[in-house]
Amino acid sequence: MLETGGPLAGRGRELSALTAALMARRGAVITGPAGAGKTTLAAVCLQLAGDREMPVARTRATHPSQRLPFGALAPILPTRALTASPWPARASF
Numbered sequence: 001m002l003e004t005g006g007p008l009a010g011r012g013r014e015l016s017a018l019t020a021a022l023m024a025r026r027g028a029v030i031t032g033p034a035g036a037g038k039t040t041l042a043a044v045c046l047q048l049a050g051d052r053e054m055p056v057a058r059t060r061a062t063h064p065s066q067r068l069p070f071g072a073l074a075p076i077l078p079t080r081a082l083t084a085s086p087w088p089a090r091a092s093f
């Protein structure tokens with residue numbers, strides 16, 4: 001069931017492309033000016049994924065997180081992934 005909180009006018013083509021990406025487990029990037037309906041389309045995608053019992057997580061890019069690598073993903077990454085360094089380290093005292 002598609003609940004968008006209102007009529008999702010004129011987005012059939014975008015929804016088809018996004019649904020195809022979802023079903024193929026591909027990524028998708030939604031671009032457009034502010035107010036164009038990007039967040040609304042993304043929310044519909046999340047709902048479609050949820051309806052299909054796909055795991056869903058939602059995060060948000062912020063100005064402060066811009067300075068961190070993958071900062072926008074930080075809230076949904078396991079803590080260990082954020083603290084573990086990929087580089088071996090040695091300390092001697």
Ligand SMILES: Nc1ncnc2c1ncn2[C@@H]1O[C@H](COP(=O)(O)OP(=O)(O)O)[C@@H](O)[C@H]1O
Pocket residue numbers: 006007008009010011032033034035036037038039040041
């Ligand atoms: N296809 C649409 N039909 C009707 N209203 C829409 C549609 N897409 C977005 N809206 C409305 O337009 C406003 C801006 O949408 P939003 O998704 O927040 O835009 P963006 O994320 O691109 O800034 C919201 O009030 C939303 O409900």
Ligand SMILES: [Mg+2]
Pocket residue numbers: 038039040
């Ligand atoms: Mg938005």
